Amino acid sequence: MALLVYSGGLDSTVMLYKYAAESRADAAVGINYGQRHIKELEMARWNCSKLNIPFFDVDLSSISGIFGDSSLMSKSSSMPEGSYNEAGMKATVVPNRNMIMIAVAAARAISLGCDSVAYAAHGGDHAIYPDCRPDFVKALAEVLKICDYSPIRLEAPFLNFSKADIVLEGARLGVDFSKTWSCYKGGDIHCGKCGTCVERRQAFASAGVCDPTEYEI
Amino acid sequence: MALLVYSGGLDSTVMLYKYAAESRADAAVGINYGQRHIKELEMARWNCSKLNIPFFDVDLSSISGIFGDSSLMSKSSSMPEGSYNEAGMKATVVPNRNMIMIAVAAARAISLGCDSVAYAAHGGDHAIYPDCRPDFVKALAEVLKICDYSPIRLEAPFLNFSKADIVLEGARLGVDFSKTWSCYKGGDIHCGKCGTCVERRQAFASAGVCDPTEYEI
Numbered sequence A, B: 001m002a003l004l005v006y007s008g009g010l011d012s013t014v015m016l017y018k019y020a021a022e023s024r025a026d027a028a029v030g031i032n033y034g035q036r037h038i039k040e041l042e043m044a045r046w047n048c049s050k051l052n053i054p055f056f057d058v059d060l061s062s063i064s065g066i067f068g069d070s071s072l073m074s075k076s077s078s079m080p081e082g083s084y085n086e087a088g089m090k091a092t093v094v095p096n097r098n099m100i101m102i103a104v105a106a107a108r109a110i111s112l113g114c115d116s117v118a119y120a121a122h123g124g125d126h127a128i129y130p131d132c133r134p135d136f137v138k139a140l141a142e143v144l145k146i147c148d149y150s151p152i153r154l155e156a157p158f159l160n161f162s163k164a165d166i167v168l169e170g171a172r173l174g175v176d177f178s179k180t181w182s183c184y185k186g187g188d189i190h191c192g193k194c195g196t197c198v199e200r201r202q203a204f205a206s207a208g209v210c211d212p213t214e215y216e217i
Helices: A010-021 A039-051 A061-067 A087-092 A097-112 A134-145 A163-173 A195-207 B010-021 B039-051 B061-067 B087-092 B097-112 B134-145 B163-173 B195-207
Strands: A002-005 A025-032 A055-059 A116-118 A153-155 B002-005 B025-032 B055-059 B116-118 B153-155
Touching: A002 A010, A002 A097, A010 A025, A010 A039, A010 A163, A025 A039, A025 A097, A039 A055, A055 A097, A055 B061, A061 B055, A061 B061, A097 A116, A097 A134, A097 B097, A134 A153, A134 B134, A163 A195, B002 B010, B002 B097, B010 B025, B010 B039, B010 B163, B025 B039, B025 B097, B039 B055, B055 B097, B097 B116, B097 B134, B134 B153, B163 B195
Parallel strands: A002 A025, A002 A116, A025 A055, A116 A153, B002 B025, B002 B116, B025 B055, B116 B153
Antiparallel strands: none
């Protein structure tokens, strides 16, 4: 059984539905690391409640200062707009975030008796985020194998999926995409302009799936 | 330059002095994970202040619930006494603690611009704690190499030291051992009976170094 690192974003919500469909979702952990778009965790709670999967909210907001200057954290810095391919998007990198989230999830998995931890890194993240790359996932998997008396397996089922592939998978699984959150700005509705909104819109368009998201623009 | 994972315990205090002597201690992070023996962090602050090394206190106490039932965390459970070799000492294992601390330290190192993270796992820890074993350190080092745009080096300078070797090294470096904390019970003075007190006393005896620690017994 698996413990899912679950943010309430599009990718990890599809992962939640996939594991639920396979009866492999033991529980999910959502991590508050001081992100501006904390709204994503409301979506996480909503989906877990719908699927009847226990959701653990882990509050790491007290350590948000260690991450330095990422625009993902600070309400005062401006959020870069445009596509993920642009250099400005590097400003949204939160250093070593995934290693911290997976380390925390593994601790929770050990104490719950789960044998796997899953997270939703995907192909489209590779270019910008060092901690979403296949080599990183592979190295981290080696650590989890030996971090406790019994091995913990790290799974990243979307590592070779594009975001459009994930949208297609979600449509197949009956995900209500309006109950997922992407926008890094953390407003009341998706801005439609920041890197993750642009990526989200493009993914629906490429997949040919109707996008139910309400955007500001 | 290195960022040190620094608890205020005997091992990591000797490491702090070693890095300071080599002019390689950029800063230190102490982590409050809800441990009973939070007193160790007072020692950490004292030694960093003496050596003029910036000390960052990272408060992870809000997540102490994820660790389950370790007797290291809970004031209500009893602390096993006797040597580290006894099965009861497994009750003091905090699952995946070192991976979390190193992941957090790496994030801090990246935001400070340090190129290394050091922690004080040593030979005597191997039998009980999965996350102090050489293979674990090696696997974690591979993760840190690729967790960011520039590699972070993981150092564990005492991995092949016994605790007696560390005491000898500390004596050579002029460490004031009375300003280090080991006891897991977290009382006003060291109990002298819990696993880590027994290990501490044996290390001084083996090393032939005078032990300035005040014990209850």
